[in-house]
Each structure stands twice: as C-alpha cells, then as structure tokens.
Amino acid sequence: MSAHTDYAQAGELKFGQVGIANLRIRNLDVTQLVAEMRDRVQRAPHLFARAAVILDFGGLSHTPPVDAARALVAGLQEAGVLPVALAYGTRETEVLAQQLGLPLLAKFRAQYERNDTSPAAAPAPSPTSAPPAPAPSTAPAPAVNATPGLMQTHPVRSGQQVYAEQRDLTVLSTVGAGAEVIADGSIHIYGALRGRALAGAQGNTEARIFCREFYAELVAVAGNYKVLEDIPAELRGKPVQVWLDNGQLKLAALD
The missing domain is CATH 2.160.20.70 (Pectate Lyase C-like)
Structure with missing residues (x-):
C-alpha cells in the first residue's frame, strides 16, 4: 500500500487591490528626490515610514542608467521608504528592472498614459460599390441603467x-x-x-x-x-x- 500523500498547500496565493504609492520621476536628481521623500517620511511617519513605493521613470525623456537608478533605490531606502517595483514603460525600462532585480507593474503607467480610444475613421467606399441601403426605421433603444456605486x-x-x-x-x-x-x-x-x-x-x-x-x-x-x-x-x-x-x-x- 502506498504511503498517504498530503497535497495541502503550505501557502495560499491570492491577488487583490494593494495601496502602493507611485513616485513619478520628473527630474533625475537623486539628492533632491531622496531629500523630498525623507521630508515626507518625517512629516507623516505613520503613513510613509517603510512604505512600499513604485518608481515610474515615464516622466523622463530617457530611461536612467542602471548606476543612477541603483543610487536612487539605495537613497530612498535610506530615507525610509521601500522601492518594490518599476512602472512599466518601454523595453529599456524592462531591462532596467531586470538589472535592479525589481518587478514591473503595468497598471501604474495606465493611470498616466492612456491609449487613444477615439474610433478609427470608416474606410471610404469603393467607387464601384453600390451606396449602402438606408437603415430600417427602428424604435428607440431602451435607456441603459447607470452602474450603481x-x-x-x-x-x-x-x-x-x-x-x-x-x-x-x-x-x-x-x-x-x-x-x-x-x-x-x-x-x-x-x-x-x-x-x-x-x-x-x-x-x-x-x-x-x-x-x-x-x-x-x-x-x-x-x-x-x-x-x-x-x-x-x-x-x-x-x-x-x-x-x-x-x-x-x-x-x-x-x-
């Protein structure tokens, strides 16, 4: 008789909403960035001390070199916050995340830069095609209920x-x-x-x-x-x- 095997999981993995601060980098001045975050931690330690932070380099014209990014991560840790990921942007950002040993989180970029959702223009009709038939008259569509809060x-x-x-x-x-x-x-x-x-x-x-x-x-x-x-x-x-x-x-x- 075979020995009994216990298939119970040692850890249960779930995905949900997590409140994480997003630090949008607009000027790669490591000294200034670290000083700003240190000031925030000192003014509101119960909120920012040991807080998880996403680094978003989308506000820069170029992805920073790995040495500068490492210096920023180390400085932020010393200031009292914990960089835990990069906001996804470009292929260079992905490479940088690998070099830093940090994951990428795509949803933070989506909050700043949305895709153009305007509908594409309809193609022009072919000269040889017949004009479209008029749409049949229909009753007005019923009102759609708004999504409740x-x-x-x-x-x-x-x-x-x-x-x-x-x-x-x-x-x-x-x-x-x-x-x-x-x-x-x-x-x-x-x-x-x-x-x-x-x-x-x-x-x-x-x-x-x-x-x-x-x-x-x-x-x-x-x-x-x-x-x-x-x-x-x-x-x-x-x-x-x-x-x-x-x-x-x-x-x-x-x-």
Whole structure:
C-alpha cells in the first residue's frame, strides 16, 4: 500500500487591490528626490515610514542608467521608504528592472498614459460599390441603467481596504484609522473619516471626497494628496469636501 500523500498547500496565493504609492520621476536628481521623500517620511511617519513605493521613470525623456537608478533605490531606502517595483514603460525600462532585480507593474503607467480610444475613421467606399441601403426605421433603444456605486454599510476598520472600481463609493459608517477607501469615482462618507481616502484612482480629476467628520490621515484625488499634517486644524472634525482645482488639491468645510 502506498504511503498517504498530503497535497495541502503550505501557502495560499491570492491577488487583490494593494495601496502602493507611485513616485513619478520628473527630474533625475537623486539628492533632491531622496531629500523630498525623507521630508515626507518625517512629516507623516505613520503613513510613509517603510512604505512600499513604485518608481515610474515615464516622466523622463530617457530611461536612467542602471548606476543612477541603483543610487536612487539605495537613497530612498535610506530615507525610509521601500522601492518594490518599476512602472512599466518601454523595453529599456524592462531591462532596467531586470538589472535592479525589481518587478514591473503595468497598471501604474495606465493611470498616466492612456491609449487613444477615439474610433478609427470608416474606410471610404469603393467607387464601384453600390451606396449602402438606408437603415430600417427602428424604435428607440431602451435607456441603459447607470452602474450603481458601491455601498459599504459596515465600518471600514483598521487594516481593511474597500475599492470601488469604475464607480463611486458610499460608506454609510466610519472609516477607521489605518483603513483605506479607494474609488475610481467620488467617495461619500456618512461618518467619521480617520483613515485614508483616495478618489479618482484611475486619474479622474472630477472626482471628489465628502465626509461628515474629517480626521483623515490622507486624502487624494487623481493622485494629488495631502496628509493630516498639511490640513488646517479648523477643518478637523467638520463636514468637509475635497476636490481638485487647476491641479491643486482643495479642502473646504461643507455648509
């Protein structure tokens, strides 16, 4: 009789939404970049200390040489953050990622550079082809129901994350400290916001954040963010809305 074999997995692998900061490199000045990240960690250590960061070199005209990229990775680690991957861009970026021993994450590039989705022009009719027959008269198509937003009825507790993909998010309770709510659209919170709220996650600059009691650790719209230390003290505990105005993140008390 053959011995019993245990096929139970030692580790269960799952894929899900992960909140990771994306550092878009616009000027490859390693000293300045490291100083900026060190300042962010010092101002908001509970958010950025030991935080995972994606490096996106898409804002540069050329992919940086491996020595400069290694110096940047080492400097960021010394500043207190952890570069964990590169945002996918070009074949040169892929080679650089291999040289650095880091993976590539394609979705971060998609948030900045979208493919042209305009429909292709219809081909001109052949001179010898007959003109198309007129389309038969049909009744108007029924209205299509809009995709409803995601409704979160229970509190979002520390360590939890709720993501509303391609829609708004409504939270009927509180968002606790250390919790994170993300939406590709707007976010409405009918309780206290003590954790993080990121609206317009895929680049929607028209998205907004609304909450009844504002104590947020971090708020962001289309990647533009503020941490609690940057927010006027008079807004804390008040009903607040957050939006973008000409690329600047604005906060104001709701009447």
